[in-house]
Amino acid sequence: MPAELFSIKMKNKKAPVVTIPRLSFYYRALMEKSDTQFVSSQELAELTGTSAAQVRKDFAYFGQFGAAGKGYRVDFLKNSITRILGVDKKWPVALVGVGNLGSALLSYKGFLRQGFHVVAAFDSDEEKIGRELAGVIVQNIDALKDEIKLKKIKIAVVTVPQQAAQDVIDKLVRSGIKAILNFAPVRPRAPKSVEVHNIDLSIELERLAYFLSNSPRRIFGAH
Amino acid sequence: MPAELFSIKMKNKKAPVVTIPRLSFYYRALMEKSDTQFVSSQELAELTGTSAAQVRKDFAYFGQFGAAGKGYRVDFLKNSITRILGVDKKWPVALVGVGNLGSALLSYKGFLRQGFHVVAAFDSDEEKIGRELAGVIVQNIDALKDEIKLKKIKIAVVTVPQQAAQDVIDKLVRSGIKAILNFAPVRPRAPKSVEVHNIDLSIELERLAYFLSNSPRRIFGAH
């Protein structure tokens, strides 16, 4: 059993889900910082728009990373976050649905930077099958299971139309996928052992519309 | 002053931010439901994966929409949610950055359905300027301000590369944009009066990597 996994799981209480994306932001801020060896929770807070207490608390869920009076050693912290997030490993990713959005994501080089690498793409459209996109040959969706097993893929990105989404996700789950980033505008059902995160454009736009419709506009005399 | 706006603002306490996307989910669930005239908080909860108490509470922030003993009238509820979210209006949208992702979003018909309509697209690349995409002619980014004023655009989608994002967002703010959906992997600075929501692919993938790295795998003997 990896020693650090044990310590991560045992330490204190479980980190709140919102801590995880914050770790990513801390990491990004640290990437910009090669000028000094140490960084304080205060400085990291300013760089990421949170509070010093929050920064310290977030790290504390995973162990002790700092030195009282000095702060956090930048390299060590970067390394630690990388290990906590699991981005010290390479992650092969499957992409299902090579439409406009799927193609765009395939070509998105930002993925590679973090160790995520789309190694398989699938579609049901005969037109698209066999074509090459960003170095990946689009395969028939029937090849999904074998390919996922073969390449030991655990993460899938779903960019199929709404109606196809639940079917595709069922198939991914049956193929052994453990984490799914879904762009189809549905809340798909999946077993609790599979983590499904949804990115939903219409929901995001509606949140903005709400903000615009309900933001105070001088009407109530506020400032 | 619109009467319902007044009542929305005055009613109870301010709705928590997480209530808003839930309203969108309730709305979607209601769209599927034309078989009965009434729906109960219990049924809506089951359809959207939340609790009946949560459903009632969410609506209660905005007024009284139900009838004790009967439930909520489906049509009335749909209408009310539409009004609360502000999607009863048409929202012209500007898109900045017509790369892979920007083009994909331009062609994404899902936008239209909710009353969001990309009516202007901008890029700095001479290659792209003048081209037509999904019925919109890509304009030079210098035309941003005039176009936004002219078309009274309040919402912008930003799909430019990381390095350009802050500049573009500053420009949008100066042009009078009030809500921004940003896909560039930065936390942009903007005045509090402008609502900026970020969709960040790498952060989402890192969250999934964290889940995969830290999910219990039989190691601790749990089930």
Next chain:
DNA sequence: TAGATTGTTAATCGATTAACAATC
């Protein structure tokens, strides 16, 4: 040593859940 800053505990804040009187 004196000053700075951590890690942690306690206090606060905010959101969810439970319970139930009001009422259709």
Next chain:
DNA sequence: TAGATTGTTAATCGATTAACAATC
């Protein structure tokens, strides 16, 4: 009327913030 279900209040849960002893 009896049964169902709302709207709301109180209890619980979880996350953030404040405060400070420990310590580099």
